[in-house]
Every structure is written in C-alpha cells, then in structure tokens.
Amino acid sequence: xxxxxxxxxxxxxxxxxxLKPGAMGQVRSFVANEKIQTNIGFPGRLVDDWxxxxxxxxxxxxxxxxxxxxxxxxxxxxxxCSDKCHYFLGTQDPKNMPVARQDLLRSVYRRYFTLAGKxxxxxxxxxxxxxxxxxxxxxxxxxxxxxxxxxxxxxxGIDTAEITMAARxxxxxxxxxxxxxxxxxxxxxxxxxxxxxPGPALEDTLLGLxxxxxxxxxxxxxxxxxxxxxxxxxxxxxxxxxxxPHIDSLIGYAKVFHASGISWTLSTKASEAGNFGMFIxxxxxxxxxxxxxxxxxxxxxxxxxxxGECGHAWRxxxxxxxxxTGIGAGAHDPYALQLQHQLDARYKQPTHIxxxxxxxxxxxxxxxxxxxxxxxxxxxxxxxxxxxxxxxGDYAGGQFDIPRHIIRAVANKFVEMDAATIREKTFCCGGxxxxxxxxxxxxxxxxxxxxxxxxxxxxxEQGVNFMATICAIxxxxxxxxxxxxxxxxxxxxxxxxxxxxxxxxGRPE
Amino acid sequence: xxxxxLFSVGALVFVGGLAFRIxxxxxxxxxxxxxxxxxxxxxxxxWLRMAREVLLFESLFKANLWIWAFGVLxxxxxxxxxxxxxxxxxxxxxxxxxxxxxFGIYGGMAMVLGLGGLxxxxxxxxxxxxxxxxxxxxxxxxxxxxxxxGLGLKFLxxxxxxxxxxxxxGLLQGNWQPLPGNGLLLLHLTLASLLLVIFPFSKLLHAPxxxxxxxxxxxxxxxxxxxxxxxxxxxxxxxxxx
Ligand code: HEM
Ligand code: SF4
Ligand code: SF4
Numbered sequence: 238x239x240x241x242x243x244x245x246x247x248x249x250x251x252x253x254x255x256l257k258p259g260a261m262g263q264v265r266s267f268v269a270n271e272k273i274q275t276n277i278g279f280p281g282r283l284v285d286d287w288x289x290x291x292x293x294x295x296x297x298x299x300x301x302x303x304x305x306x307x308x309x310x311x312x313x314x315x316x317x318c319s320d321k322c323h324y325f326l327g328t329q330d331p332k333n334m335p336v337a338r339q340d341l342l343r344s345v346y347r348r349y350f351t352l353a354g355k356x357x358x359x360x361x362x363x364x365x366x367x368x369x370x371x372x373x374x375x376x377x378x379x380x381x382x383x384x385x386x387x388x389x390x391x392x393x394g395i396d397t398a399e400i401t402m403a404a405r406x407x408x409x410x411x412x413x414x415x416x417x418x419x420x421x422x423x424x425x426x427x428x429x430x431x432x433x434x435p436g437p438a439l440e441d442t443l444l445g446l447x448x449x450x451x452x453x454x455x456x457x458x459x460x461x462x463x464x465x466x467x468x469x470x471x472x473x474x475x476x477x478x479x480x481x482p483h484i485d486s487l488i489g490y491a492k493v494f495h496a497s498g499i500s501w502t503l504s505t506k507a508s509e510a511g512n513f514g515m516f517i518x519x520x521x522x523x524x525x526x527x528x529x530x531x532x533x534x535x536x537x538x539x540x541x542x543x544x545g546e547c548g549h550a551w552r553x554x555x556x557x558x559x560x561x562t563g564i565g566a567g568a569h570d571p572y573a574l575q576l577q578h579q580l581d582a583r584y585k586q587p588t589h590i591x592x593x594x595x596x597x598x599x600x601x602x603x604x605x606x607x608x609x610x611x612x613x614x615x616x617x618x619x620x621x622x623x624x625x626x627x628x629x630g631d632y633a634g635g636q637f638d639i640p641r642h643i644i645r646a647v648a649n650k651f652v653e654m655d656a657a658t659i660r661e662k663t664f665c666c667g668g669x670x671x672x673x674x675x676x677x678x679x680x681x682x683x684x685x686x687x688x689x690x691x692x693x694x695x696x697x698e699q700g701v702n703f704m705a706t707i708c709a710i711x712x713x714x715x716x717x718x719x720x721x722x723x724x725x726x727x728x729x730x731x732x733x734x735x736x737x738x739x740x741x742x743g744r745p746e
Numbered sequence: 747x748x749x750x751x752l753f754s755v756g757a758l759v760f761v762g763g764l765a766f767r768i769x770x771x772x773x774x775x776x777x778x779x780x781x782x783x784x785x786x787x788x789x790x791x792x793w794l795r796m797a798r799e800v801l802l803f804e805s806l807f808k809a810n811l812w813i814w815a816f817g818v819l820x821x822x823x824x825x826x827x828x829x830x831x832x833x834x835x836x837x838x839x840x841x842x843x844x845x846x847x848x849f850g851i852y853g854g855m856a857m858v859l860g861l862g863g864l865x866x867x868x869x870x871x872x873x874x875x876x877x878x879x880x881x882x883x884x885x886x887x888x889x890x891x892x893x894x895x896g897l898g899l900k901f902l903x904x905x906x907x908x909x910x911x912x913x914x915x916g917l918l919q920g921n922w923q924p925l926p927g928n929g930l931l932l933l934h935l936t937l938a939s940l941l942l943v944i945f946p947f948s949k950l951l952h953a954p955x956x957x958x959x960x961x962x963x964x965x966x967x968x969x970x971x972x973x974x975x976x977x978x979x980x981x982x983x984x985x986x987x988x
Contacts, residue, residue: 256873315864317805320873390805
C-alpha cells in the first residue's frame with residue numbers, strides 16, 4: 238500500500254483547494270479489539286445500547302467541560318477555520334474542514350440537547366444519532382491530530398481538538414475505540430512506556446549508548462537510570478531510547494547534563510513522557526498516566542523534573558501536570574504540597590529541556606563548536622502542541638524563541654520557513670494526536686503537504702537540508718513521509734541533535 | 747395591544763433565556779488549562795486579549811480579511827443602530843445618544859451592506875456553502891429584513907415618530923400605548939421581537955459565548971498556580987481506576 242501511495246502534488250500557488258466530498262471516507266484507522274479495550278477499562282466491542290449510552294456520555298461531558306458546552310453553541314458557521322486544517326488542504330475532503338468536523342458532533346448535540354434541533358431538525362442541520370453517524374464519527378475524529386491550528390483563527394477560539402477528544406471519549410465509552418492509541422495506553426501501564434521496552438532492556442540500551450559516546454568523543458558521558466537522590470529526573474519520550482533520529486537528541490541531553498555537572502536520572506517506572514490519555518480525551522487515563530511521574534519523583538527524591546523533546550508530552554506536562562499530579566507550584570492543598578515541598582522552587586517545574594539548555598547557554602556554562610554543524614542549513618518546525626498548547630520561559634511566545642536561540646547558538650546557518658507556516662500558525666506534521674500508525678499512512682502523507690511545501694520552498698531557494706524539531710511524533714512522522722516528497726528521511730532531526738554535534742565536552746578523560 | 751404583548755414577551759424570553767444560558771456557561775467547570783497559546787500570562791493581559799477579540803475581531807482578522815471586513819461592517823453597523831434606537835426608550839434623550847443619531851443611519855446602511863456581503867460569501871464560496879444550514883441563510887435574511895425595513899422607515903414610509911416613542915416608553919413603564927398603523931413599521935417591530943425570542947436558542951449565543959471560551963479567557967500560568975475544578979479536585983489522592 239505504502240509503495241503505490243502517491244503524495245498530492247505541490248500546489249504551484251497555495252490556493253485553497255476545491256472540495257472532494259467523501260475523498261477520505263474509506264480511510265479508517267483500525268478498530269481496537271476486545272482485549273485492547275477491556276485492558277484499559279472500556280467495553281470490549283460496540284455495546285447493544287450504544288445510542289443511549291453515547292448520548293448519556295455526551296450529556297455528562299457537556300456538564301463537565303465548559304469548552305465543549307460553549308463550543309457546541311457558539312459556532313456561527315462563518316467559515317474562517319474552513320481552510321486552516323492540513324488534513325483538509327491535503328485531502329480536500331470537506332469533512333476535514335474543522336467546522337465540518339465539529340458539525341459531525343454538533344448536529345447530534347442540536348438534535349438531542351437543544352430546543353431548535355428537537356422541533357426543527359432540518360432547519361438547523363440536526364441529525365439523529367444513527368449507526369452511519371457513529372461510523373462517520375469514528376472515521377473523521379480519527380482524522381484530526383488535535384493540533385489546534387483551527388482554534389487560532391476562530392473568532393471564538395473554538396478548538397476542534399476539544400471536540401475530537403470528546404467524540405473519542407464517547408466512542409470509547411460505547412466500545413468503539415481506536416487500536417493504535419488504546420493499545421499503547423495499555424503498554425504504558427503494563428510496561429512503563431509506549432514502545433513496550435522493559436526495564437532491563439532499557440538499562441542495556443543506555444549502557445550501549447555510554448559506550449558509543451565514549452567511542453565517539455572519548456568522554457565518559459553517563460546515562461543514569463533509577464538513581465536515588467539525583468537532582469534532576471528526566472522524563473522523555475521512549476522513542477528517544479532507540480528510534481532514529483530521536484536517539485541523537487537523547488545523547489544531546491546527556492552531554493548537556495554532563496557539561497553542566499548537574500546530577501540526573503531516568504526512571505524505569507516513568508520511562509515515557511508521552512501521554513496518549515490526552516488523545517482520547519479520557520481524564521482518568523490522562524491522570525493515571527501522569528501519576529506515574531509523580532510517583533517516580535517522590536520515590537527518587539529528585540529536586541527538578543525536566544521533560545525531553547516531545548510535543549504533546551510537553552503540553553501535558555506544562556499545562557496539565559500541576560492540575561493532575563501537583564507537579565508545579567502555587568498549590569494550597571496537602572496533596573500537591575507534598576510534592577511541591579520536595580521540588581526546588583527556584584526552578585520552573587516542570588522545565589523543558591530547551592529551557593534548561595538555553596539557561597546554561599545564557600550563563601555561558603556551555604561551549605560550542607558551531608562549525609560542527611556547518612554541513613547543515615537548518616530550519617525549525619514548530620510542533621503544534623508546543624506552539625499552541627504550552628509555553629517556555631517567562632513570556633508568551635517563549636516557546637518559539639528558545640529553541641531558535643539554541644539553534645543559533647550551535648549552528649551557523651539558520652533559515653525560517655514561510656511566516657504563515659511557523660510559530661502559532663505552524664502546520665502539524667500530519668501524524669499527531671494518535672494518528673501515527675501505518676493504517677493511516679494515506680492520511681499522514683496527504684496531511685504533511687502544507688509543511689512539505691514550505692520546506693520545499695526553503696530547500697530550493699536557500700538550500701535548507703535539516704529541519705529541526707522538538708517532538709518525537711514529528712520526528713517519526715517526517716522520517717516516514719519525507720521520502721514520499723523526494724526528501725531524504727534524515728532531513729528531520731532534533732534540536733539537541735544539533736546541540737550534541739556542537740557541544741564541547743572538555744578534555745577527554 | 748397585541749403588539750405590546752408580543753414585544754414584552756419577546757423581551758422576557760430574551761432576558762430570561764440569555765440569563766439561563768449564561769448561568770449554565772458560568773457553572774460548567776473548565777477542568778484543564780487550555781488557552782490557545784501564546785496566551786497572556788496575567789489577568790490584565792486576558793482582558794486585553796478579550797477586548798481585542800470582541801472589539802476588533804482579532805482572530806478573524808488573522809484568518810480571513812473578507813469575512814472580517816463584512817463582519818465588522820455588520821456588527822459595527824449594528825452597534826450604531828442600537829445606539830440610535832436608544833432615543834425611543836429614553837426621555838429626555840441622553841446627550842451622547844443625540845450626538846450619535848446621524849451615525850445610526852450610516853450604521854444601518856453598513857449593517858445591510860455587511861449582511862449582504864456575508865450572505866454573498868455563503869452563496870458563492872464553495873466551502874462556506876457546504877457548511878451552511880438553512881438556518882444560517884435564514885438568519886442573514888431575517889436580519890436583512892429587519893435592517894431593510896428599518897431603512898425603509900427612514901427613507902420611504904416615515905411613521906409618526908412621536909407615537910412610536912410613546913409606544914416604546916409605554917412598554918417600559920407598563921402603560922401600553924397604541925401603535926400607529928404603518929404596515930412597514932408593524933413588520934419591522936414583529937421581526938425585531940422575533941429576533942429577541944430566537945436569540946437565546948440560536949447561534950446568536952456566540953455573543954455571550956465568546957466571553958466564556960476557555961481558549962481565550964484563561965491565563966497562561968499552569969506552572970505557577972494549581973488550577974483545579976471541583977470534580978477534578980475530588981480525585982486527588984484517590985488511587986486511579988480505569
Ligand atoms: C459581543 C458581541 C458580539 C461579538 C463579539 C460578535 C462577533 C461575531 C463574529 C466574529 C462573527 C463572525 C464573522 C461574521 O460572520 O460576521 C459573527 C457573526 C455573526 N454575528 Fe455576531 N457578534 C456579537 C454580537 C452579535 C449580535 C448581538 C448579533 C445579532 C443580532 C450578531 C449576529 C451575528 C450573525 C447573524 C453572524 C453570522 C453572520 C454569517 O452568517 O456569516 N452578533 N459575530
Ligand atoms: S485540530 Fe488540527 S487536525 Fe483537528 S481540525 Fe483543527 S486544524 Fe485540523
Ligand atoms: S471559525 Fe469558529 S465560528 Fe467560524 S466556522 Fe469555524 S468554528 Fe465556527
């Protein structure tokens with residue numbers, strides 16, 4: 238399948254494409270089987286009274302989430318968001334327009350929860366909840382990467398990601414879950430990370446890395462794990478432990494810690510920064526997965542928690558950890574204070590690895606040989622969850638500047654892509670939000686189109702040959718789809734990969 | 747008399763319905779911090795962001811200049827028209843309302859022009875036609891009819907303004923007065939009362955909704971302050987299940 242798949246042609250002028258109704262109606266992510274579903278507490282398969290239960294769950298969510306409640310009512314169908322989704326631009330399927338995606342749910346909301354829809358369904362576009370509608374939910378709510386680009390442009394900030402999460406939660410609650418995401422959530426609970434890498438294998442991998450780095454640099458850079466009393470606990474996506482190009486960034490973090498002299502450790506219990514609970518909009522899962530990190534931090538007695546290069550993980554860490562687990566500051570309740578007393582209040586909790594590195598650079602605690610990156614003309618792809626769902630540093634927008642400052646400090650040649658495709662307007666890589674699975678490869682290739690166009694432009698005009706990013710999903714997705722667009726898969730890599738290339742580690746021991 | 751009744755009922759439904767909706771928005775918790783970032787890091791910043799959204803339609807400006815232009819034309823026109831209409835309900839007429847009177851006329855024209863533009867887009871732009879429901883078209887037609895009949899009253903069929911004002915003041919004071927019989931005026935006022943009734947049950951809820959949108963009204967400070975809604979707080983310390 239993958240071999241015959243053709244990417245959409247680059248648009249000569251990026252005009253808004255015409256509609257192709259139904260273009261992606263047949264692209265359906267694999268449905269979770271009974272074992273995967275029951276393993277994480279959902280019904281094994283579609284329950285008989287799915288309609289009643291779906292509506293009941295919807296009613297509950299409307300009472301629990303102001304976002305859903307307001308967003309269901311407020312949309313005026315102005316169409317401002319209609320051309321903002323990379324999946325719409327790449328597939329031309331009108332149901333991938335953010336407002337149309339929302340309307341899949343809104344039409345049912347109107348039918349059962351509003352007066353107008355109860356009495357004049359045709360007039361306000363209200364629909365009965367039928368099996369066809371449920372199937373359509375499954376199809377198209379698994380074609381949204383929850384990237385929030387649409388919410389930037391909506392005059393009321395309507396965030397389709399919130400609606401997708403609610404829809405997935407409803408689907409899970411009636412036994413209609415997605416295989417990829419729910420299987421991974423099962424793994425994180427049973428093994429400790431999304432990739433299913435058990436503790437001993439992780440320790441082996443890290444030992445191997447120490448040898449590799451020693452061979453490369455002559456320096457004893459450590460990759461400690463489960464070290465009681467370390468200053469820093471590093472929480473990083475498990476792909477960093479062995480996937481390419483992720484591992485090069487892990488080496489980068491280790492070198493930065495080494496050069497800073499600050500003691501650090503990984504944890505086998507919390508060997509995963511990713512939290513797919515967010516993708517399925519399930520608060521219980523979101524919390525349960527996050528709690529592993531609280532427990533690891535309490536057990537190891539660390540003073541600081543630092544998060545590696547991962548987009549959605551950073552959103553969860555930055556925006557949700559304090560709420561979910563108390564990792565943060567400013568609490569008044571004993572539950573959170575237990576942890577907040579242990580953590581060092583002089584530092585931001587949690588800290589992004591880029592904040593950590595940039596702070597060291599500013600204090601001139603790190604030295605670089607920038608020429609080591611001279612083979613590269615670098616550009617930076619803002620990852621959606623970092624850009625639109627989090628922050629770094631002390632001011633709004635620090636999440637855009639800090640990674641760029643680091644790149645400029647470690648490489649000589651840096652170029653920006655088209656302004657309409659970076660910072661808060663950045664395009665999703667096409668594989669986020671629980672869609673990074675081979676059964677959705679067609680969607681992933683097509684959804685990458687807007688980013689590939691912007692990359693092609695700077696590659697042709699300014700010779701860009703390296704696109705740095707700080708997200709494990711972006712790295713995996715681009716490695717896979719770049720070849721479809723005639724790029725080498727190694728064009729994508731991490732910011733700390735560049736740091737790793739350039740950092741000066743002092744005299745070999 | 748029937749008219750006075752219609753109008754009063756309309757006003758009651760409007761106020762009651764809107765109060766109910768707003769109370770429900772306010773009561774529904776927002777368990778997680780979800781501002782669309784970059785977002786203000788202080789409360790003052792959030793007020794500024796909201797002001798820019800409501801007064802300037804900032805996000806819409808970033809999204810689409812055509813919709814923004816027609817939208818501003820319509821809404822700004824609407825505000826001017828509402829201000830102009832205050833003269834029917836105040837005695838003596840407030841000074842600033844008197845000053846704004848001529849602008850109200852331009853407002854009426856701008857409103858109709860803006861609505862026309864928005865409807866044109868709804869009909870002509872494929873994507874927007876696709877997402878439109880019959881009610882979206884009707885709402886624009888409805889407002890066009892109100893605006894159009896209003897302009898008609900100004901330029902074609904001038905009613906007895908003194909009597910209209912007596913009618914309006916009578917409504918406020920619970921001392922109902924007869925309405926001068928002008929067909930166009932009856933149409934204008936019937937539609938306006940209907941608008942009041944429809945408001946709390948339709949997409950016009952975007953007006954209160956924008957103030958409650960968590961992606962726009964939250965402060966970006968999750969690391970500095972622990973944000974907890976009641977139902978989320980209840981889980982603290984409980985072992986996770988599921
Ligand atoms: C806080 C006050 C309000 C704000 C911030 C606001 C904002 C907006 C924005 C940004 C749009 C989208 C752009 C557009 O289509 O024009 C819109 C649409 C609309 N607004 Fe408002 N509005 C407000 C009050 C009102 C009121 C009081 C009415 C009506 C009587 C109204 C009627 C409409 C209608 C009918 C549309 C849809 C236009 C279409 O179909 O394209 N708005 N509003
Ligand atoms: S959140 Fe992203 S993927 Fe989902 S509809 Fe909006 S723009 Fe598209
Ligand atoms: S921009 Fe917002 S209000 Fe306009 S159609 Fe999209 S979701 Fe609806």
